[in-house]
Amino acid sequence: MHTIWKGAISFGLVNIPVKMYAATEDKDISMRMLHNVCGGPISFTRTCKNCDVQVQNEDIVRGYEYQPGHFVVFEKDELEAIGGEKSREIKIIDFVDLHDIDPIYFQKTYFLGPAETGVNAYNLLFNALKNTGKIGIANVALRSKGSLAAIRLVDNCIAMETIFYPDEIRSAGDVPNLTPDVEVSPKELQMAEMLIEQLSTEFDPKKYENEYRARVLDAINKKVEGKQITVTPEAPSTNVIDLMAALQASIEQASDNNASPKKKTTKAKKAPKPASG
Structure with a gap:
């Protein structure tokens, strides 16, 4: 794995040198924007509106527009100093239970591995978190942005x-047309709960596949092979009036699916690499 950040975890007087690694990767299929006249790739450049010239990264500073056309300017070093990013510290301030945090708060996950000099302290924190079942709440600054962070265990890694x-969390009460006080039919509710029971299972992430990505990869392969692509249109959707009938049909469908043997899913072919030369 490629190291994307080096720093230290601190709790109390304990300091643990760590290296940070991306825990996730984007598997979206990347497509270039092309000119429909000649097929040439479209490039996007950073251009100064005043000078009408292309600006290099080293010539760019950050500015806050406090009123139209008026900016206060910050150099990168200033922002790093303000945010505490230069300290390179993941400072644990509290320990809490994981179930106390609603999933809406979570953003992005990173793996933290011990630096060469921090193996013993790293293992100490790992075992302490494992034995107590707690997670740490920490302050950290990454990419000139301060953030809260949860320090927890994933498999054998912090x-x-x-x-x-x-x-930063919007209120769900601002969502229009919510009617939580409207009464529902007891029979419909019972059927809905029965359907949930039939569809309930243990979470196994390996059983889920990005079907959209598989279809796009298949379409790419057909394009490359020069085949004609035909897409079967979906049946027009209708508003279901009879909830009981819909719930009953859903339960019967779930029962049929549970009774039938599981089929193995075939992985989509990888998109062919562009020819060199």
Whole structure:
């Protein structure tokens, strides 16, 4: 794995040198924007509106527009100093139970591995978290942005999960047309609960596949092979009026699916690499 950050976890007076690694990777299929006249790739450049010239990264500073057309300017070093990013510290301030944190707070996960000089302290924290069942809540600064983070265990590794601050979470009460006080039919509710029971299982991430990505990869292969692509249109959707009938049909379908043997899923072919030369 490629190291993306070096720093230290601290709790109390304990300091643990660590290296950070990305825990996830984007598997989306990347497509270039092309000019439909000649097929040439479209490039996007950073251009100054005043000078009408392309600007290099080393010539770019950050500015906050406090009123239209007026900016206060910050160099990268200033922002790093303000955010505490230069300290390279993941400072644990509290320990809590994982189930106390609603999943809406979680952002992005990183693996934390011990640096060469931090193996013993790393194992100490790992076993302490494992034995207590707690997770740490920490302050950290990454990429000129301060964040809260949850320090928890993933398999045999300490992981850091950045989490939103409370004022960054929108209120669900602002969602229009919510009617939680409307009464539902007891029979419909019973059928819905029965359907949930039939569809309930243990979570196994390996059984889920990105079907959209598989279809796109298949379409790419057909394009490359020069085949004609035909897409079968979906049946028009209809508004279901009879909830009981829909629930009953769903339960019967779930029963049939549970009774039938599981089929092995075939992995989609990888998109062919562009020809060189």
